[in-house]
Amino acid sequence: MKAIVLKKYGSPSDLALEEHPTPTPKPDEVLVKIVATAVNDWDWCLTRAKPFYIRLLCGFFSPKVRIPGAEISGVVEKRGSEVTTLAEGDAVYADISECGFGGFAEYVCVPASTVSKKPESISHFQAAALPHAAMLAIQGLFDSGELQPGQSLLANGAGGGVGTLAVQLAKAHGVDDVTGVDSADKAASMKEQGYNKTIDYQAEDFTRNGGQYHLILDTKTNRFPLSYLRALHPGGRYVTVGGRTRHLLLTFLVAPLIHLFTKKRIRIVGIQTNRDLDQVSELCASGKLTPLVEGPFPLKEAPRLVQRFGEGRHQGKIILTTQTP
Missing domain, CATH: 3.40.50.720 (NAD(P)-binding Rossmann-like Domain)
Known part of the structure; x- marks a missing residue:
């Protein structure tokens, strides 16, 4: 699969689009084919290892997190043997920051309990802007x-x-x-x-x-x-x-x-990830909540767009997509 890989701390320009092994889901996980992912503060901080606590959480001298990306929306490609709540083909979205990140890629494996079904009333590009x-x-x-x-x-x-x-x-x-x-x-x-x-x-x-x-x-x-x-x-x-x-x-x-x-x-606020996603889905379905997005942009543009985020020039959420035009 293609993924944006972080090999060293420095700046967003150090991010690179590379081939990376496609993960295999564990019994309690699902393999999600990612359609869209959003740039957020985690990505800006992780690429630069700033503030200092990022090194304590994600690797002191070099990043343990090789693929950034905390917010995803996509489709369940494969499920583990113990997963019964989701089916292959289900559209899902989630904040995966507590699962090791990995959203800047074509595929990611996450626990089935982490994801929620995407509201039908919004696109994958909008859904990726919501979880965090x-x-x-x-x-x-x-x-x-x-x-x-x-x-x-x-x-x-x-x-x-x-x-x-x-x-x-x-x-x-x-x-x-x-x-x-x-x-x-x-x-x-x-x-x-x-x-x-x-x-x-x-x-x-x-x-x-x-x-x-x-x-x-x-x-x-x-x-x-x-x-x-x-x-x-x-x-x-x-x-x-x-x-x-x-x-x-x-x-x-x-x-x-x-x-x-x-x-x-x-x-x-000490965020409780994904806790209120069902409420978010209901608000989206009723038309009371519609995220503002920039994009979608090709995944390869992640370095430029993480820099744009860090400079505070974005409006709403910056969305990357794995889809080709």
Whole structure:
């Protein structure tokens, strides 16, 4: 099979399209013929071994993960002898980051319990944009953020995969006041996704403009946690789903003290992969959730597109496909 292979840490330019052995499923696994995969933060971090904890998780001197790619959508090609919940030919999608990655390839083997059946109402290209980003959005908004109908929401990094799903999920939950923060070139697409107001982070600091929100959902975490308190209503909540390591660490350390003295809550989402995919499937089927995608692009373009992701120039999710035109 063809796969994008990572042989050494460095930069996305070190990724290469090569022939790689097609895996064979274990008794509890399925072999998935991948149609589409999405670029996400795991791929950007893994190729560069940054932040440092990537080396602790994925190999200190050289990568143990040879094929990146965490989000997939495809078709069950073969099932292991113990698999009874899926049949060959079933369309499935999943976040496979806890299964060793491997999405940047034509085939991957994963435990059958990991994947969910793809909604018929969306394409493989759309489905690949959902597993990781939608879990972060759902668990950030509702589990950690406790967002309620009628409240106000601000999303920082609103034009990416999590942000473009978060606004749709919030609107479906009865939240009408939703503000998005990102670069000016993403404002039009953010409006199309449902944001009532957009803020260009290069022109305006949302923590200093006087606005206050019941919930801030942050995909960037590019400042210290005390900065966000100004933009929260009394009793408001700040939830981060990712960002700079030192800011995340400080957020974890000061969160109890902030709540003790201000009654405002600061939380970090520890993602539970694939937990809410059935809910996502229902929302897609009802037309309440439609991912924004760039692409699909040929798999061979992965190096360029991982770099584009890392620079934050993408809108929604970047999708790669193994299909040939």
